Amino acid sequence: MSILAAALLLLTSGTGPAGSIGAPALVLPLDERNPVGAVIADAGRAEDVRRLSALFSSTPSLFPLRGLVGAVRLGFVQPFAVPEIARAVTQPAAEGSARPYRAVARFAARAFGIECTLGEERSTLPVADPQGAIFALDFLLNESNLIITQALAPALGDGNRERIARAAIATADSTTSRAAQLPDALSRAMQASASIDRSAFVRAAGHFDTALAVSGEWKTFETEALPDELKGAVDGTVLSTQFVPEIGWLVIGGTGPNRYDMTKVAAVFDIAGDDRYEWGAGVVGSRLVIDVAGNDSYTGTRTANGLMPIAGPGGAACGVSVIDDYAGNDHYECPQNALGAAVLGVGIIIDRAGDDTYVGGTWTIGAAFAGIGAVCDLGGSDQYSSEMFSQGCGGPGAAALLLDASGNDRYRADGTTASAYDTPTVHASFSQGVGFGYRAGAAGGVGALVDLAGDDRYEAGEFGQGCGYYLSMGILRDGGGNDLYYGNRYAQGTAAHQAFGVLLEDGGDDIYWSMTAAGQGAAWDMSVAVLVDRAGDDRYQADGLSQGAAAQQAIGMLIDLAGHDDYRAAGASQGAADSNAYHWDTSHCTSLGVLRDTEGPNRFSTGRSDGEQRMTGSPTAKDGVNQWGVFISR
Template structure:
């Protein structure tokens, strides 16, 4: 029959709270309604299962329902029918800490809808938090998340979310949608459609159908802050629309991938500088963006991209040359909470009837400054301004927080280090003196933060302490000290200090540590100390197994005008020209050579045993295109073009 299931209680209808709860319905157009939380296939510390065999059903919940799990499993299985799934947030295949939330729908034209009620107050005044439709969530920075899944069979399905959803995840979690067939429509505003945010993995894979993907940004195969996001469409004539940081985009050390295997596809974006295979080199490190359309005649908002290969940067495939930061998100009237600088104290402290006007403390100004949400930007600016005005007390205060696990605290430290450099440097200098003389005890986290922030000030007064810390047994502390040495503005006439630093960095590089970021920091710091030994060390690091170290080394080698002379002066083929990995990195270092040195060195590269490898050829073509665009020398342009045409004839894809 056509049944109606309803409850106003929590964990009462196919919902388990440290228990198990089940519903099995054989047939009928059923209506399931939860006015509480934890129902319709949801569980905390248990199992919640709703199994519906057949019928055009409606599942309506509010929060943490319709396939939601935390420290347990929440599962909704619907075998057949045109179904509606309606929820506000944290539902529809949602997994939190040590939990799995899943919807399995085998067949039917299904609609996944959001009844938006939870305003995303930190970012907008007209968009809402969803956290639905195959979403995994962890509680940053304390608890890793869970697994949220939607597994869809056949049918023309509609997915609709606002902020966070559709095969996405946040903080050590996994969220995924797998749709096996049908002409589907995916609509999400931000952080959706295969978006991994903050060390999380977000996946959306659609096997068949003419599908529509629509989003504003940070979506469609986007990885942010060490996150991994992928959108993979196997078959169909599909259309993709996004504003920015989407369609295979990596940001802040993330990896973003979009793969479309076949079909006549269309790609629209309004901010091409950071979409379709975009990665940026932030944090002396890098992000990876990969865009891959495997076949078919395709259409782009920028014409001329069909059947082309673009490898225009270290960090992206199918990327533009001009890498820019993501444009600021603007929504509606860009509402901002207005600033009120008057702090009202309790009137009971006075004999009068009116309350006192008080002043904010340093701690309160700090809280304002770390409010990163756009709506509170006026308060953030005010907090920073007041902290900078009282620089001495501010510097003393922030060092008491160097054991923090809150990433927003670190961002405030960093900004302040560039506003009140001298005050912070003096306080940290005293701390370094205490530590190195044994008069002070600090945790490893505090010492690493001290090094990092000192580097951000660029103040050289602690240079000897930083060098001393590169001998510490803890590699994380060594890495922080090395990174700081790469940032300080030391006296370039201090030859003794320069020689000590370069010798130490070269010794550390020779250890061939398996620590990836440690090697990256060594390569980064060497760029701040120019010398023949430093150059040789950087050349050796071109073969490092970690791409971040290789390409940071290549970037710093651009500072050496004698690169061609050193390479050509070798009695044998240099090791860094003898394998594909190091040769590709070396080509990046050649881009700033003068035209004569470049021509001689480029001709010499033919002696490399891997010169004709396809990956090497693509990078050489990109290098020649860059030289053509930047040279302006007519005679040389002809030579560049001749070499480019020869290389292009050896590979199947045209480099744009």
């Protein structure tokens, strides 16, 4: 079954601009029974919409060798159903708190456009003593490691996997320009990753969907002396160790505080205590930590000569890396490829309780390149801080997820990387539900940030908060609460260069603030961008090309379904279009910007009136300039 056929089977109940994806589409531009379709029909612009839809449908054929994932292909087939596609892709995460590994696997399968065979039933492993813990570690890590090793072998052969992995994560920030060239090492990594069977990533993640029944009086078990091979690598009491040739040393920790050097230990089961897990610079392969109790610390650091970790806590490089922390207020920190991240593998953190902190650099906190990266934090009020390509960032051939199930959380991804546009005091982020591809030659993946509850705060720089960049899809989905969104150019449901960006906000009195340009349902260059707010009295503040705006044969939509709202923006905004010069000579296609607010009273800053329904743009404009927009208030 092809990727596109599988994606259609999994997600769609119809095709074309008037179709739907598992739920009625909010915007049906060719259906006169839909308010947007009625305005377009009255203005006599249905043929322009048909031509634009046909342009999108033909786009995948322009990139046959760039590894488009299924959700992205489906977006091109049904551009006006992108909000419904994004909701369908993230629905496993929204429903998955009870079984987070299955949620990650099902999310990734929908992102890739492949089937996931995990069912309702799952096995249970009893862990009542150290030997039971050894068996659990071996069962979970050995099989998943084998799945990934076998999947990578045809693509990577006997190549230096550390070199390939480092190349994949080291140069992303230098390849956003159309003119940029991929470094040779990165180009080889891209070619290798394109041939990997993505179902292996899904199966490896799903293998951890096994319940552990932890019981017993662990304080009564005798301690063991460390073998010589682990001396200096483990501090504290140890209940058992075992060497497994395929994966390495397994260690069962006691009830007190322990320290583990994860460059030498493959897997740990620790029953209690405030523990420290340390990653050095050279961890390549597979790792597993199951920590049952305590306030724990997971860190990865540079070497004395400044070498960055190739894989840190919960970070995989050509393998599998999983942390499952059951309780406590925990701290996770690493500068690169860590905290639920992966390059050519699967990296997952499950944190089941506590008020936790995550501090990451690039490619961290739910990020991936050719694989699956995920963080599922299931309880507490948490803080996430990172530099770039993070917090739900899906790179080429990847599915990345940051899921937070509860609490009042803070997300910050406004680091030190200079603006992609040289804007003073502004930084590039590519974080918080972002899909990212290399314009120099590789399609992106799907990145999602899903927060199910709480009054949350999101801070980002450029490219963030439900943003797609080059043949990718980025999704931010918030389940409710009074939330604050703060970002710069391309923030809050935006997309550029044949991509899809979606922000889905399900309730609460929210504040959206996007600066400089292109925000809040703004799309550029054959892209689709959507912001959907379902309830609450909301405030929208933006600059030019915002609030349901599009340019260069794109589709931008802002849809607010309830509440008394305030909109402030400048330039071509609030149901408008700008230039269409990019592809005018070859396509004669226009754009479509839509602002639809279904309840009032509302206030608008661009001369729009509450209660008004109209088409915007001039029929006499040259080369499609400012064509077309739809504005509907109530």
